Amino acid sequence: MYPVAIKEPGLKGTIEHFFKRTYKEIHAVQDVSFEIQPGEIVGFLGANGAGKTTTLKMLTGLIHPSAGSVTVAGHIPFRRESAFLRKITLVMGQKQQLIWDLPAMDSLQINAAVYGLSDRAAQARIDELADMLSLQGKLTQPVRKLSLGERMKAELLAALLHEPQVLFLDEPTLGLDVNAQVAVREFLREYNQRFNATILLTSHYMADITALCDRVLMIHQGKLIYDGSLDGLIEQFAPCREVHVELAYAYHKAKLQQYGDVQSIDGSSVRYLVKPELLTKTVSQLLADLEVVDLAVSDPPIEEIIGRVFQVGQVH
């Protein structure tokens, strides 16, 4: 729970706001209870502003819950004990901890010293992680000269140098191209298996969640509304695949509707929602009957699945 200053629009509102501030109490998170076992990878889903980051901040000890209790790896996070801080890490896709104008290696050396790693242990760890992340030769270049994908990988390396047991990852693949996303996912999977690390991951990319998480938590307006397997969630709320077709020219809407549930038409670009059992048949028909320039099959955006959960209401 935290206070937010409220201001009415316009000059009158501005003057009133200057002389007398009114605050509104916001419940960022309410009734969120869950337990995660060591070695689990759990996806944390929710629309923007649902309370994911607030929960991560409470779990890492950055903010103090106004009610309830939090225990991570046997510690109360907000006490920020050294033993706790050595066990955890936080990676935020939209933030960076590496020093921008220096090579990543300089920031890594600071982290190694802060976590008390010997030069030899730090170098061995850097080599191991750089190998897993395919970052060899990149760590001596200034961070600003790295591509976005390389920078994210270097951020991961910096965050994992002290071999944390619990990883909190907030949108770790944000803004990365498909190849870089795949590389980060594969790395996280390997890291989890090699070190039996526990991972709590938020992402707006469905592919991150499907590739890594067997279990998902879903949060809506600060409340936990789903805790279960990913398969269960997808079957229940996203039973369709999305087929995106780029046509040579615009067809009449009536003609396009013959092939399935049309979600949108934008000129020669058409989006269908197709049940998995009809997918092969529908795609074959589209390719046979229409002049198709490009065709892609994907899961509906996670926001859509979440939207459906919200429409249905509380689950489980």
Next chain:
Amino acid sequence: MKRLYKIFQTLLSTYYAYMLEYRAELLLWALSGCLPIILMGVWTQAAQGGAFALTSAQFARYFLAIFLCRQLTVVWVIWEFEREIVEGKLAFRLLQPLDPVWHHVWSHIGERFARLPFIAVIIGLFILLYPSAFWIPDAGTLALFILVSICAFALQFLIQYTFAMFAFWTEKASAIQELWFLFHLFLSGSIAPLEVFPPGVRQVVEFLPFPYILHFPASILTGLPVDYLRSFLIMGSWAGIFYAINRYLWRKGLKQFSGMGA
């Protein structure tokens, strides 16, 4: 202890390298602190035509020493801290088993080493322009000056880092520093030496922290009379007061911190 030594050594070498990336800016920053050199011209001229507590040559030396002291004690931690809070970067620092203040302390020290050659060049140039300002202090004076300058830097840092704590509650804590700077400018001895202040005013000012950041070390270097015991006592007391306030605000601020922008 060994771990701390290793951390400090790494922080110093990294931030020194970082500051060297800004060598052009370093020269400009060093030049931006040239106000005492301008005032040197004003006061040496004034001393030639009127009766002041200092001679023309003493004024020249004093302001050259003030220039040096300003270069050695410059602090910008409040702007850095404010930025870290607003941009959420403090979150990363808080998740490491090291007080975030050490990053700021060593980045300042690293910058000071990177700035030294530029300070030496500027001082050399002004000695050429004002040969009367040239003098060589003895080794003991120089050693004492260095020690007091380190203390002055520590006090200046403590004061500003304490104001920086208000960034937990207000996003523009630097406004406090800007108001403080107005007093600092006049009462630290950077516009005029305390020797030319009316005696009553000087007596009050000497109980405030301002003169111990510039006037005290500059007086030692230029050989002006100094009450060492009293000066160290007042300086130490202010450092203790600000340290206590700082730690109190830090603890309170962390509870207040919402990880804004994190």
